Amino acid sequence: MSTHSKQKRLTTASIRAMKGNERVVCLTAYTTPIARLLDPHCDLLLVGDSLGMVLYGMETTVGVTLDMMAAHGRAVMRGVSHACVIVDLPFGSYQESKEQAFRNAVRLMQETGCDGVKLEGGEEMAETIAFLTARGVPVFAHVGLMPQLVNTAGGFRSLGHSEEEAVKIRRDALAVDEAGAFAVVVEGTVEPVARDITASLRVPTIGIGASPACDGQVLVSDDMLGLFNDFKPRFVKRFAELSPLVSQAAQTYAEEVRSGQFPAKEHTFQPKR
Numbered sequence: 001m002s003t004h005s006k007q008k009r010l011t012t013a014s015i016r017a018m019k020g021n022e023r024v025v026c027l028t029a030y031t032t033p034i035a036r037l038l039d040p041h042c043d044l045l046l047v048g049d050s051l052g053m054v055l056y057g058m059e060t061t062v063g064v065t066l067d068m069m070a071a072h073g074r075a076v077m078r079g080v081s082h083a084c085v086i087v088d089l090p091f092g093s094y095q096e097s098k099e100q101a102f103r104n105a106v107r108l109m110q111e112t113g114c115d116g117v118k119l120e121g122g123e124e125m126a127e128t129i130a131f132l133t134a135r136g137v138p139v140f141a142h143v144g145l146m147p148q149l150v151n152t153a154g155g156f157r158s159l160g161h162s163e164e165e166a167v168k169i170r171r172d173a174l175a176v177d178e179a180g181a182f183a184v185v186v187e188g189t190v191e192p193v194a195r196d197i198t199a200s201l202r203v204p205t206i207g208i209g210a211s212p213a214c215d216g217q218v219l220v221s222d223d224m225l226g227l228f229n230d231f232k233p234r235f236v237k238r239f240a241e242l243s244p245l246v247s248q249a250a251q252t253y254a255e256e257v258r259s260g261q262f263p264a265k266e267h268t269f270q271p272k273r
């Protein structure tokens, strides 16, 4: 990527500066064509490890690898000219040590050209976040519901209902802000806690299932486009219903191939005379 095109895109510093001024619009993207469509409308595009579930049909994000994130990060960067792009560090690629986190974050930034990385974790990740940011790796933190912890948390559910949970999420959010994260995803968290965190942090909170109190919002694009028939959690609003359109198109295609209606004359090459 040229220095010129890099300068035109929003940076992690511009996202951080939106705190208190403008709401941050973020969506996930995993491929070049979808990145091209979303880019003009978004401040931030997240190559989330949710791609394991959305694109690869995995049950959780635990099986996602660094190679997968690098490949999809490169694909997204080919489709972007405006938004800041962050790529997720997948499960197991950063929890072992701050040095492991730095090595793998640098790999993602060098191989994809993205602007920074996201990692899940609060107080326990603060030292790693400080290590990365001090060495030139912008970090998008992620607190509240952390999907990579599904096996120890015992499933996905909203958090902050008990005082103990609320205290933990507040402490996590303050710790990652203090450590130097440029923004923080707050996932699956009850409104009063999300509101409180947003008021306390110096950097933008980006909510997903964490109420309108956050400084910005993120959704998985395929969810908000209605590409799944069978998945509609409370926090998702469908801004389109694409799955019946795709089914209908496939059905019509199949009928036309079977009947010989497609391909027609206008789809057929003839020898030039």
Ligand code: KIV
Pocket: 028, 046, 047, 048, 049, 050, 051, 088, 185, 187, 208, 218, 219, 220
């Ligand atoms: O992996 C992901 O897409 C995410 C967002 C849903 C925040 O972490």
